[in-house]
Amino acid sequence: MEKKEMIYEGKAKKVFRTDDPALLIVDYKDDATAFNGQKRGTIGGKGIINNKMSNYLMAILEKEGVPTHLVQELSERETLVKCVKIVPLEVIIRNIAAGSFSARYGVEEGTPLKISTIEFSYKNDDLGDPLINDYHALALGLATEKEIETIKKYAFKVNDVLRALWAKRGVTLVDFKLEFGRLADGTIVLADEISPDTCRFWDAETGKKLDKDRFRRDLGNVEDAYTEIIGRLVDGE
Ligand code: UDP
Numbered sequence: 001m002e003k004k005e006m007i008y009e010g011k012a013k014k015v016f017r018t019d020d021p022a023l024l025i026v027d028y029k030d031d032a033t034a035f036n037g038q039k040r041g042t043i044g045g046k047g048i049i050n051n052k053m054s055n056y057l058m059a060i061l062e063k064e065g066v067p068t069h070l071v072q073e074l075s076e077r078e079t080l081v082k083c084v085k086i087v088p089l090e091v092i093i094r095n096i097a098a099g100s101f102s103a104r105y106g107v108e109e110g111t112p113l114k115i116s117t118i119e120f121s122y123k124n125d126d127l128g129d130p131l132i133n134d135y136h137a138l139a140l141g142l143a144t145e146k147e148i149e150t151i152k153k154y155a156f157k158v159n160d161v162l163r164a165l166w167a168k169r170g171v172t173l174v175d176f177k178l179e180f181g182r183l184a185d186g187t188i189v190l191a192d193e194i195s196p197d198t199c200r201f202w203d204a205e206t207g208k209k210l211d212k213d214r215f216r217r218d219l220g221n222v223e224d225a226y227t228e229i230i231g232r233l234v235d236g237e
Contacts, residue, residue, distance in 0.1 A: 001025070001080055011037065012050070012197060021083065022184065026051075028077045032197070034216040036128050043215060044223050048076045049230045050195035055079055056233060057162065057194045064161045066154050068190040069181060084181025084191050087143050090121040090129055091151060093159045094175040098200055099213075101175070104131075110207070116159055118152060123179070150188045151180050158190070166201065169236035171210065171229070174200035196226050 003025050004017040014027040028047035033040050051073070058068040071080040094117045097107040101117075120137055121129040137143050143151070155178055166173045176199035179192035192198070196211040203210060210229040214222045 001074070003078075012047075013193070018080070023071060024081055024083050025074065026079050026081055028079075028193075032212065032215050034212070036125060039216070041215060043226060046197070046223075046226055049226045050193055050197060051077050051079055053195050053230055053233060054193040057165075058190065060165065061158055061161055061190065064157065066157050066161075066190055067187065081191070082181075082183060082189065084183055084189060086123070086191060087147065087151070087180045087182065087188070088123040089132075089137060089142055089151070089180070090123050091155050091178040091180065092119045092121065092175060093117070093155050093178070094119075095159070095163065096172065096174045096200075096202075098174050116156065118155055147182075147188055154178075154180070154188070154190060158194075162194075167204070169232045170204045171232060172202045172204050174202055176200070196229050201229050 001023065002019050004019070006014055006016050008015040011033045012029055012031060014029065016025040016027065018025055028051040030042045030044055030046045031040070032043045032046065055070060055073045058070040062068050062070065069081040069084055071082060073079050094101055094113060097111040097113060098109045101107065102109045120132050120134070122132045122136070122140065122142065123129060134148055137148060138145060158178060159173070163173045176194065178190060178194070180188050181191035183189060199211060200213060201210040202208065209219060210225045214220065214225050
């Protein structure tokens with residue numbers, strides 16, 4: 001598969017065209033940003049870890065009935081994926097209060113939620129990804145009612161599968177963000193990435209943070225945390 005011109009460069013990934021218009025190559029970088037790009041840095045080896053984790057988890061989710069964009073890992077940092085049009089929603093599932101949920105609703109970080117929740121943000125950097133509800137998404141034409149139903153069903157399925165998988169590895173899945181895309185025929189598939197950049201992972205025993213919060217909050221040992229969490233995943237087989 002030939003890597004052709006770069007069509008997009010984001011905060012953490014570059015995306016390239018291929019010979020096949022239905023397929024793209026994603027190339028994971030070590031660059032990290034937080035707070036809508038206000039904080040910048042690099043996390044050595046992050047791209048390799050995120051590529052590996054995202055592919056590992058998406059392969060499992062695919063088997064569990066959640067369609068994904070994953071086609072094939074090509075190298076340490078590169079993966080062949082299906083070309084999708086991203087639905088401009090950040091889909092966040094939460095099991096335990098943390099981050100913006102704790103701040104917005106005045107709930108102490110670490111408080112277990114009575115039920116797992118879902119929320120949508122409108123993916124728009126200029127607006128700072130504002131929180132929206134289903135009606136807003138429909139009113140803005142971001143997705144159809146059927147697509148929103150499908151996205152919710154898949155997002156909770158991802159939570160069920162991943163929560164159990166991480167629990168076996170001594171890790172609490174606190175919350176995470178998903179993005180979905182549409183294939184040419186309109187099929188909704190899980191896209192983007194599932195990684196320590198997009199999930200909160202806490203050690204089940206000690207509560208130690210093993211994710212991007214170490215970078216966001218200047219907690220130190222960022223690279224070590226990424227190395228530890230990918231090790232827990234692959235060694236926990
Ligand atoms: N998240 C993400 N990208 C974003 C915002 C959030 O991947 O632009 C993830 C984040 O890593 C966490 C979950 O979504 O696992 C919930 O994040 P929250 O809304 O608490 O935002 P934050 O506190 O990171 O601003």
